[in-house]
Amino acid sequence: MDLDVFVRAHSAEWARLEALLGRRRKLSGAEADELVALYQRAATHLSFVRSSAPDPQLVGRLTQLVARARSAVTGARRAGWRDAGRFLSAGFPAALYRSRHWWLPTALLSTALAAVIGWWIATHPEVQASIAAPDQLRELTRPGGQYETYYSSHAAASFAAQVWTNNAQVAAVCLVFGAFLGIPVLWVLFQNTLNLGIGLGLMSSVGRLDTFLGLILPHGLLELTAVFVAAGTGLRLGWTVIDPGPRPRRTALAEEGRSALGMAIGLAIVLFVSGVIEGFVTPSGLPTWARISIGIAAELAFLGYVYGPGRRAARRGETGDVEGPDRGARQPVVA
Structure with missing residues (x-):
């Protein structure tokens, strides 16, 4: 394609579109129709230039022009409380429900692996010795030791904020790096599982498994579930790179990526x-049974959220993706 000829042939249309976009007064009906037609043609021109003669300067000019025209045609849209309410009541739970076939197996396998690691450490003194020196192990596992004082070593508010930040970072890593075929997600998941298994094994080896579970279950049920959801979502995103299904790979990654971004926002609330x-x-100072009951209630509330509103929203077609006007066109519209 002769790029100069193409530009000369269509520059008048682009100039007219720019003129219409620059109007400060309200467009008449005829001008509005003209703007839509010129926007459609410009989008087609942009697609043609990208595929046939990707000149960076021309592509940049047309991209900016098409974006301005699209905003004028579709109207500027601002997110508000209604969007947040829709996300929490439909988008987020639907995304959780749709991805359950990834995060539920992740949760079961990780928990089983942690239990196996804990059993192996508890029944093999030589493995315990490879983890830390005997005096360090005693300091970790004794009554009033580091495993117990960890949760009361800082003021409650600052400790809660620190824990939230750390866990949100773990979840974000799982979601962001899922596109790298899920390999970084597996490493983060293994590290999390290993730490849990070590705690189970060491406390079990001194007959204090009940104390450890009393400390970990109140918050750990919901916290670990959120991490498993993030890991499962990251693995799903990584699998999309390998097998996008019937969708074009770019479209599939865009849809799953936007859903993962929404998942990150929702999981931040869960981790909070x-x-x-x-x-x-x-x-x-609550009794152990009361603290564990609070943890179980929080976990059941989360699962009810997934299998109640989440299942209903998914059956209505919700996917966790952003609304149609915010997605962008999958392909240019031809006039």
């Missing part, structure tokens, strides 16, 4: 709740 429990309930 678990952080509050860890900061205020876990180290509290």
Whole structure:
């Protein structure tokens, strides 16, 4: 294609579109129709230039022009409380429900692996010796030791904020790096599982498994579930790179990526709740049964959220993706 000829042939249309976009007064009906037609043609021109003669300067000019025209045609849209309410009541739970076939197996396999690691450490003194020196192990596992004082070593509010930040970072890593075929997600998941298994094994080896579970279950049920959801979502995103299904790979990655971004926002809220429990309930003077009951109630509320509103929203067609006007066109519209 002769790029100069193409530009000369269509520059008048682009100039007219720019003129219409620059009007400060309200467009007449005929001018509005003209703007839509010129926008459609410009989008087609942009697609043609990108595929046939990708001149960076021309592509940049047309991209900016098409974006301005699209905003004028579709109207500027601002997110508000209604969007947040829709996300929490439909988008987020639907995304959780749709991805359950990834995060539920992740949760079961990780928990089983942690239990196996804990059993192996508890029954093999030589493995315990490879983890730390005997005096360090005693300091970790004794009554009033580091495993117990960890949850009350800081003020509850600051500790809850620190825990929330750390867990949100773990979840974000799982979601962001899922596109790298899920390999970084597996490493983060293994590290999390290994730490849990070590705690189970060491406390079990001194006959204090009940104490450990009393400390970890109140907040850990919801916290670990959120991490498993993030890991499962990251693995799903990584699998999309390998097998996008019937969708074009770019479209599939865009849809799953936007859903993962929404998942990150929703999980931040879930992890905030678990952080509050860890900061205020876990180290509290409540009986163990009461603290564990609070953790179980939070976990059941989350699962009810997934299988109640989430299942209903998914059956209505919700996917967790942004609304149609915010997605962008999958392909240019031809006039």
